[in-house]
Amino acid sequence: MPHPTFPPVRSRPPAGTGPEGTDHRERPAPAVGGTLWTRPPRPVPGTARILPDGCMDLLWSEGRLLVAGPDTRAHLAHDPPGRDWLGLRFPPGTAPLVLGVPAVELRDVRVPLTELWSAAEVRELEDRLARVAVPGAVLEEHAAARLRAAPPLDPRLRAVVRAAARPGLRVAALAERLGLGERRLHRHCLAAFGYGPRMLHRVLRMRRALALIDAGRAPAEAAHTVGCADQPHLSREVRTLAGVPSRELRRTGP
Structure with a gap:
């Protein structure tokens, strides 16, 4: 039986000084009730203004997994040329069940996933993401497995x-x-x-x-x-x- 999730929140592409807005792509991630998004590399440095949305994201970039906590203000993301992003955005309230920590501990911060999960689990997931042609599916599948093992949503x-x-x-x-x-x-x-x-x-x-x-x-x-x-x-x-x-x-x- 699927694990129930919160209603999805519609997103808005980031505003920024670079050309990332037109390249930002999204698709539903039904296994967690969220959204998978990608942003390809840019030829020049850029800054994206990420607005608060009540959500949390699991991020994959340059071979590393990061977590973006819930924001109370805009976050300015400064990217060098050539950096691409994959993100799994969880609807409000879902990420703590997947990550295993209260959302308040991650408010307004970006942290390596190794601070929340075991180094072995993160390393195995990073290796899988680096090997496959469609890493978004792997990221969603791993998060969904953790969500199914979590206590039911209140x-x-x-x-x-x-x-x-x-x-x-x-x-x-x-x-x-x-x-x-x-x-x-x-x-x-x-x-x-x-x-x-x-x-x-x-x-x-x-x-x-x-x-x-x-x-x-x-x-x-x-x-x-x-x-x-x-x-x-x-x-x-x-x-x-x-x-x-x-x-x-x-x-x-x-």
């Missing part, structure tokens, strides 16, 4: 993701509906997502607003749709979480 956390993705999150009401106190709910969220439900709500709200703007909606309309008080409220949130105004993301993005 359905209350799936409810948190659904609530956080909608406008007008009320944490006290959510905690009561789930039969948890607010502090206990916060602790569960730290372990699963790396931050509390309010922060998850802010991140998912920003991502949805940017997706609407990318699709041609006016910023004021996008702000209203996602539950911001007004367009200035959305602008402040984007600047806080992305580090630049939304117009700058549109200018530098793909």
